[in-house]
Amino acid sequence: MTKDNQLLGFEPAKLTKRLVAGASCILLLSILASLMLGPVSIRPDRILFEILDRIPGISIDSGLSQVEAAIIWDVRLPRIVLGLIVGGLLAIAGASYQGVFRNPLADPYLLGVAAGAGLGATVAIVSGATNGEGMFDTLPIAAFLGSAVAVGITLAVGGAVARSTSTASLLLAGVAVASLFTAIQTYIQQRESTTLRQVYSWILGRLSTSGWDEVIMILPYAAVSVLVMIAMRGTLDVLAVGEEEALSLGIRPERVRWLVIGAASLAAASAVAVSGLIAFVGIIVPHAVRLVVGASNRIVVPLSLIIGASFLVLTDLLARTLQSPAELPIGVVTAFFGAPFFLFVLRRSDGII
Amino acid sequence: MSTEAANTNRADMIVCENVDKWYGDFQALKDVSATIAEQEVVVVLGPSGSGKSTLIRCINRLEAHQQGTIIVDGVELTNDLRNIEKIRSEVGMVFQQFNLFPHLSVIDNVTLAPKWVRKMPKAAAEKKAEELLEMVGIPEQAEKYPGQLSGGQQQRVAIARALAMEPRIMLFDEPTSALDPEMIKEVLDVMKDLAHGGMTMMVVTHEMGFAREVADRIIFMESGEIVEVGTPEHFFTNPTEDRTKLFLSQIL
Ligand SMILES: Nc1ncnc2c1ncn2[C@@H]1O[C@H](COP(=O)(O)OP(=O)(O)O)[C@@H](O)[C@H]1O
Numbered sequence: 001m002t003k004d005n006q007l008l009g010f011e012p013a014k015l016t017k018r019l020v021a022g023a024s025c026i027l028l029l030s031i032l033a034s035l036m037l038g039p040v041s042i043r044p045d046r047i048l049f050e051i052l053d054r055i056p057g058i059s060i061d062s063g064l065s066q067v068e069a070a071i072i073w074d075v076r077l078p079r080i081v082l083g084l085i086v087g088g089l090l091a092i093a094g095a096s097y098q099g100v101f102r103n104p105l106a107d108p109y110l111l112g113v114a115a116g117a118g119l120g121a122t123v124a125i126v127s128g129a130t131n132g133e134g135m136f137d138t139l140p141i142a143a144f145l146g147s148a149v150a151v152g153i154t155l156a157v158g159g160a161v162a163r164s165t166s167t168a169s170l171l172l173a174g175v176a177v178a179s180l181f182t183a184i185q186t187y188i189q190q191r192e193s194t195t196l197r198q199v200y201s202w203i204l205g206r207l208s209t210s211g212w213d214e215v216i217m218i219l220p221y222a223a224v225s226v227l228v229m230i231a232m233r234g235t236l237d238v239l240a241v242g243e244e245e246a247l248s249l250g251i252r253p254e255r256v257r258w259l260v261i262g263a264a265s266l267a268a269a270s271a272v273a274v275s276g277l278i279a280f281v282g283i284i285v286p287h288a289v290r291l292v293v294g295a296s297n298r299i300v301v302p303l304s305l306i307i308g309a310s311f312l313v314l315t316d317l318l319a320r321t322l323q324s325p326a327e328l329p330i331g332v333v334t335a336f337f338g339a340p341f342f343l344f345v346l347r348r349s350d351g352i353i
Numbered sequence: 354m355s356t357e358a359a360n361t362n363r364a365d366m367i368v369c370e371n372v373d374k375w376y377g378d379f380q381a382l383k384d385v386s387a388t389i390a391e392q393e394v395v396v397v398l399g400p401s402g403s404g405k406s407t408l409i410r411c412i413n414r415l416e417a418h419q420q421g422t423i424i425v426d427g428v429e430l431t432n433d434l435r436n437i438e439k440i441r442s443e444v445g446m447v448f449q450q451f452n453l454f455p456h457l458s459v460i461d462n463v464t465l466a467p468k469w470v471r472k473m474p475k476a477a478a479e480k481k482a483e484e485l486l487e488m489v490g491i492p493e494q495a496e497k498y499p500g501q502l503s504g505g506q507q508q509r510v511a512i513a514r515a516l517a518m519e520p521r522i523m524l525f526d527e528p529t530s531a532l533d534p535e536m537i538k539e540v541l542d543v544m545k546d547l548a549h550g551g552m553t554m555m556v557v558t559h560e561m562g563f564a565r566e567v568a569d570r571i572i573f574m575e576s577g578e579i580v581e582v583g584t585p586e587h588f589f590t591n592p593t594e595d596r597t598k599l600f601l602s603q604i605l
Pocket residue numbers: 376379381399400401402403404405406407408
């Protein structure tokens with residue numbers, strides 16, 4: 001973990017600006033590609049005109065048919081925006097967890113987020129409460145509540161034991177809570193085997209949307225959690241120097257940890273609620289960022305947000321075009337790329353992690 | 354150097370009264386009372402395990418004492434978090450192991466806490482950091498990374514990092530014990546400059562030369578107790594306690 005990094009010989013401040021600029025370009029290109037490609041291909045110039053046309057005070061004829069315009073505004077764009085938010089949330093939550101736990105393998109689902117959401121979603125599906133009507137669909141709400149309960153139990157149990165210097169008990173509590181919730185979820189799922197397919201399709205992760213409802217639903221949580229994590233990123237670096245040094249420099253490590261863990265869990269739970277379990281994004285994106293820029297949270301946290309967003313938009317593009325018109329679950333695509341990358345990183349860093 | 358008589362005119366920066374500290378059943382501080390005046394430099398001597406670290410760690414509340422009072426710059430240390438925060442912002446600490454953040458340059462290590470804890474503007478924090486690196490004698494290393502510096506240089510960065518928070522008191526816990534002999538002097542020189550600049554300092558060290566030359570007073574501890582307090586002259590030439598004499602005979 002303590003790989004020395006001279007930041008490729010650039011002055012760090014300048015390098016950061018360049019990296020953010022580069023990452024933003026990748027992001028814009030991913031968005032454009034996703035708008036263009038699909039069962040119906042749309043020319044990029046027309047997309048640009050169409051978007052310009054929507055800006056107040058500008059009027060350009062994009063030459064798109066009404067159907068094409070609807071595909072852009074009501075089908076592709078909401079899904080892209082949801083992908084941006086979910087990918088960004090998972091990656092920034094992973095980066096923050098990794099900073100707090102000082103463990104590069106910490107995953108945003110770590111403290112029971114995934115298992116809790118799984119149970120919540122299963123209960124919603126089995127009880128037939130999901131009506132598939134976007135914003136008022138109970139599935140994401142149930143999944144979110146499940147995550148919140150699971151993480152709450154983990155923090156209450158693990159945090160009570162975890163005195164300032166130890167995060168191990170928090171992690172162990174997370175493992176125990178996750179097992180318990182998964183056991184209950186499996187039990188319910190087996191009893192109601194007619195809904196197995198639905199449960200599995202949720203677990204494998206997907207970004208299908210019905211208009212803008214999902215986006216609107218998670219936007220407030222996404223905004224709050226991201227703001228907290230961004231604001232705390234430098235404090236995480238101070239904490240990384242050492243508990244006592246941080247204390248003597250005027251930081252309250254406990255408070256920092258609670259804030260960051262809380263924000264990261266909220267981010268992960270919101271993402272999971274609308275997209276199911278999308279594996280690996282929270283680990284591989286921050287990891288890839290760290291390989292390039294070194295391990296300063298100050299830089300890794302915000303860059304993970306941008307790269308995570310692009311990554312998920314691109315994988316979703318693959319998920320919906322590879323077997324078009326059928327869709328692959330996006331979790332399958334991220335695992336397909338993520339797992340080998342992960343093994344590669346493990347191999348490279350053996351002894352370091 | 355001020356004498357004890359001169360010190361009486363100065364405000365008390367650190368007051369410990371009848372402080373007791375236990376780790377479980379083990380009593381690490383026994384009825385410790387000491388007063389340190391503004392701008393005074395006090396060196397704490399004593400054999401290993403005598404409670405020196407415990408004492409200075411209690412002073413910025415890295416450890417909590419159980420009985421007695423500790424008052425730092427007029428604020429009593431209690432469980433009140435606001436008090437603790439106030440004290441920590443006035444007290445800088447330098448440890449034996451100079452943990453710097455390996456992924457940040459020297460200047461970023463120094464500006465990190467001012468920027469993120471104090472919310473100091475970037476330009477002001479950097480200007481201050483440059484001055485401090487100048488003061489500790491390594492202005493040319495600002496853009497390097499900790500891994501590229503010697504131990505003595507890293508410890509000087511750690512001193513600059515603590516000073517960047519503009520403390521009124523500096524605590525040092527064996528700041529040169531992890532260093533190769535040839536690097537000890539450069540660190541002690543920085544501490545000497547700091548003392549001459551009027552910083553209130555409490556220094557745990559085994560460097561007798563530093564104690565003799567820089568200390569206003571020496572506190573000698575053993576088994577959790579303060580055995581003897583006095584000027585270096587008194588301490589090294591004319592100690593009153595037998596335990597002090599024994600200690601001195603072993604190290605000198
Ligand atoms: N966290 C701790 N828990 C239990 N005992 C401790 C702890 N820290 C120090 N001690 C004990 O307190 C005594 C004083 O330690 P310390 O203040 O570190 O001594 P010094 O700095 O003079 O070498 C030692 O006997 C040590 O073993």
